[in-house]
Amino acid sequence: MSKNKKHKPKVQSEKAMSKPVNTNGQVTLSFNATDTLFFRESRPMESMGELQSVFPPPVRTLAGAIRTLIGEHLNVDWREFDANHPSVADIGFGDDLGKLHFQGAWLAWETDGKRERLYPAPLLLMQKDQSFYRLTLESKGIWCDLGKQVRLPKLPDNDDAKGSKPLENTWLTSDGLSAVLSGGKPNPKHIKKASDLFERESRVGIARDNSTRTVEKGLLYQTQHIRPHQGLSVELDTAGLPETMPAKSIIRLGGEGRTASIETKQTSNHLPKAPDANGNTQGLLLYLLTPLNMPQAAHLGFSREERDNQTIWTGTLNSIELELHGAVTGKALREGGWDMAKHQPRAVTSLIPAGSVFFCKAKNGDTQAAIKALHNTQIGELSAYGYGHLAAGLWLKD
The missing domain is CATH 2.60.40.4350 (Immunoglobulin-like)
Structure with missing residues (x-):
């Protein structure tokens, strides 16, 4: 935790960037954690007790990462970016997304070479x-x-x-959701619990002052990180991207400087x-x-x-x-x-x-x-x- 936080968006692009892909129409952007992820709940860092991590991540967080990636792709100088910047048409400004439109965020699970999208279980x-x-x-x-x-x-x-x-913290496969939509019930094999998809890990940190690069004595905090299991990713269906985008990049995602890869894929019709x-x-x-x-x-x-x-x-x-x-x-x-x-x-x-x-x-x-x-x-x-x-x-x- 830092007294002097820097909120300038930043993307870390891979040295060997994949060939650009065509983004005509709607594509799916797939996020995969490189280690753990942290998406802080609404309580401030100064709150008592362990700060929980929201998962799936808030769509605003994913949208912010994508808008930053687009800006880097368009060579935007963030020091000059404001409501009148030419790139506002592509990435918007504030709550206005410009040309962009998102659907999700969705969890996707891959096992034995088969990838399927998961949906929150109806309450x-x-x-x-x-x-x-x-x-x-x-x-x-x-x-x-x-x-x-x-x-x-x-x-x-x-x-x-x-x-x-x-069924709290539970997701259904497409077949499971289809059964529920038809007035029926899912099969146990259509159910994915949170424990099937990711683990929660507690981390302890200490506050620091960026201006002096020293720690603040006695100011400890505890956060809960998410460690996705192998095969779990987060997807966001996206329309309005520039004509070409990198096929794969490494970005900062969420809090505490965590990173993830983001991959551009063609969208298929997932919803039953x-x-x-x-x-x-x-x-x-x-x-x-x-x-x-x-x-x-x-x-x-x-x-x-x-x-x-x-x-x-x-x-x-x-x-x-x-x-x-x-x-x-x-x-x-x-x-x-x-x-x-x-x-x-x-x-x-x-x-x-x-x-x-x-x-x-x-x-x-x-x-x-x-x-x-x-x-x-x-x-x-x-x-x-x-x-x-x-x-x-x-x-x-x-």
Whole structure:
């Protein structure tokens, strides 16, 4: 930890740079740790206790590394870079990304030569031993602070489901997500726990003063690093890059000067197709594949409505009029960071975490049209960064 931090972005390019690759359309940028990685939680370094590392990393951190890499590729002199610089069109300035657009961040796992993308497990999934159960909504609802007869999540009426726990820090393969979108349950082989993918390591450091290059006596701190297992990488689907980019580079990524390689690959269609509604469908489920940046006052753009002595919420997403009957959401994800444009800490905001699920019905009754219009789309603020990525699935009758 340093009193006089330098926040000038820096990229360490490989001496033998790979041949440039064509980036027409959308490509996938793959990040691989060279050792451990550290993406500090929203608490400041001066906080008591061990500072945890967020993983997968915040998309803003990945976007910043990519924008820096592009700037280095375009020979930008960062001392002259401001809102009027010619390269702003390519990498943007502040929250404005210019031509860039991101989707992700995603975890990718490679084993036995096969590479597959992983998705955060929907929070309606519960597990007990090797059995999985799906949360549904109460049929009658209860009076609570949210309104009248609000339909809260519940376990199925099955004694075997008692004692099951949420799938926290868990990811699904494409086949597993496809099963959940269709109203089913994943197979245990479709599940990846955090312990399957990476380890957490505690590190102890001491504060230093860069101006005198001396340590500060007694000022110790402890951080938790992430050590990805062999075969784990982080991917970001990216559009709007310059026509050519290095095939592979070494960059600084996250805190404490950690490094990673970044590789440019052609994008393939990873996300499972949307399921088809059937006679057993009563509505649609909207799954958050990435965190949602939505001010609390906006409430997803939905307004509260009393109907038949019951509270629901109505609103429009991507021109589809919906009724929101209930949701399963996780703990708010707190995200801060450093604002490179303003040279100051970014205000900490609360995001709706990935894996959250919303139980909806199409107001016109056309569930299939709503699924088609909302699957693989993004909602909320800063969607160009990848926030608010949706997958649409079936809400089956109880």
